[in-house]
Amino acid sequence: MLKPKKYFSNHLLLTDDDIGDDHIMTSLSTPMRSDAFDLTDEEKMAKIEDHFREIMLTMGLDLTDDSLRGTPKRVAKMYVQEIFSGLNPKNKPTVALFENKYGYAEMLVEKDITFYSNCEHHFVPIIGKAHVAYISNGSVIGLSKINRIVQYFAKRPQVQERLTMQIAQELCEILGTDDVAIVIDAHHLCVSSRGVQDVNSSTITAYYGGSFMKEAKKNEFLQYLHLSSKTNVTEVLQS
């Protein structure tokens, strides 16, 4: 049997199991193989379908059952085309920038962006909300694009710290500014549905760049997050 790999962190030796259960990130970029895109999406789906069928068979499931027969194919399609589609740079949203013609100089905050991701240590869902702010450096980005950038990086096997940093890095690059802030608040199903089975805890991560490192800007951003927001148009129109 292979001995678990050891990692150094804060003078402690961590095993693969520790890394999984404590959700420790080992790098900012998603660890990818050099041959990650040698196969086409169709080839990947065919391969994943075969492997997932093996997993189900190994667990003793009867795949001649009508309900289970199509599951390996469905899972393969869902992995490649939906929940892990953010692994492939070809799915990265293309972003057009606009000139900040109205000279808006304050922060723009887009809050409560709901996302679904998956924990890379257990492959079960992370469900959360991302709150994103930036101050224009001359150009502005379409609001839906901020949402799409969050979704793109969420659709990978993730750890929350890396998701936060990857969104921040991307926005800084696109907008040509360091004035970007992000708060992510998420529930990890690997913490609630298994392991310590804590259904109440949530995990918060944050990034504050440029002028958001100053207390006043950071506090202004955080105050906006506490403003109650209407969740749907009907609610707003009725109020």
Ligand SMILES: [Zn+2]
């Ligand atoms: Zn996990």
